[in-house]
Amino acid sequence: MAKLLEAxxxxxxSSRDQxxxxxxxxxxxxxxxxxxxxxxxxxxxxxxxxxxxxRHPMRPTRRTWCDWHATVEAARAAExxxxxxxxxxxxxxxxxxxxxxxxxxxxxxxxxxxxxDAETGRSLELxxxxxxxxxxxxxxxxxxxxxxxxxxxxxxxxxxxxxPGQLSATKRVPNATFAAREGARxxxxxxxxxxx
Numbered sequence: 001m002a003k004l005l006e007a008x009x010x011x012x013x014s015s016r017d018q019x020x021x022x023x024x025x026x027x028x029x030x031x032x033x034x035x036x037x038x039x040x041x042x043x044x045x046x047x048x049x050x051x052x053x054x055r056h057p058m059r060p061t062r063r064t065w066c067d068w069h070a071t072v073e074a075a076r077a078a079e080x081x082x083x084x085x086x087x088x089x090x091x092x093x094x095x096x097x098x099x100x101x102x103x104x105x106x107x108x109x110x111x112x113x114x115x116x117d118a119e120t121g122r123s124l125e126l127x128x129x130x131x132x133x134x135x136x137x138x139x140x141x142x143x144x145x146x147x148x149x150x151x152x153x154x155x156x157x158x159x160x161x162x163x164p165g166q167l168s169a170t171k172r173v174p175n176a177t178f179a180a181r182e183g184a185r186x187x188x189x190x191x192x193x194x195x196x
Contacts, residue, residue: 003045008053008054024056042080072085085115087113090109092109097141107131108129110187111126112126113125127169148193156171
């Protein structure tokens with residue numbers, strides 16, 4: 001994982017048995033270039049160049065189904081022996097806490113991650129993250145943790161403790177319809193509790 005971080009990837013999600021990293025790309029040309037990079041250097045991490053972490057686009061582009069299809073086809077054509085395929089969608093909000101608690105905002109992200117794994121098959125998981133958007137390890141205040149964890153526990157989420165300073169939890173769901181409904185519900189419940 002250290003080599004991935006040096007190559008410009010950033011920590012994204014973690015659980016007890018795995019850690020996922022990501023790199024932001026803009027457009028199909030960057031995606032194809034990055035796929036070529038991974039194909040040529042995957043077996044020799046000692047040759048990976050040191051790169052800066054790419055920043056999340058300030059104005060995200062709403063992707064069409066044609067864009068997603070082109071991305072998947074580029075991954076298929078990359079001649080990489082993928083172990084799994086994942087599609088992630090989510091919603092985020094900047095949440096300002098009372099000034100007496102912490103004057104700086106935290107970011108809430110509620111997402112759904114669909115996986116098609118060669119060994120374990122298909123799965124769909126909801127995840128909730130509350131963290132400092134500046135990238136620092138500033139911890140979520142205890143009063144906020146108590147309120148959010150209460151909502152997560154009621155909803156059947158399992159809390160993860162993989163990334164310092166973040167509050168994160170996951171929940172397996174049976175299908176996309178349930179994921180959309182439950183994702184909207186937990187997003188509304190958490191934002192309401194924090195803003196109350």
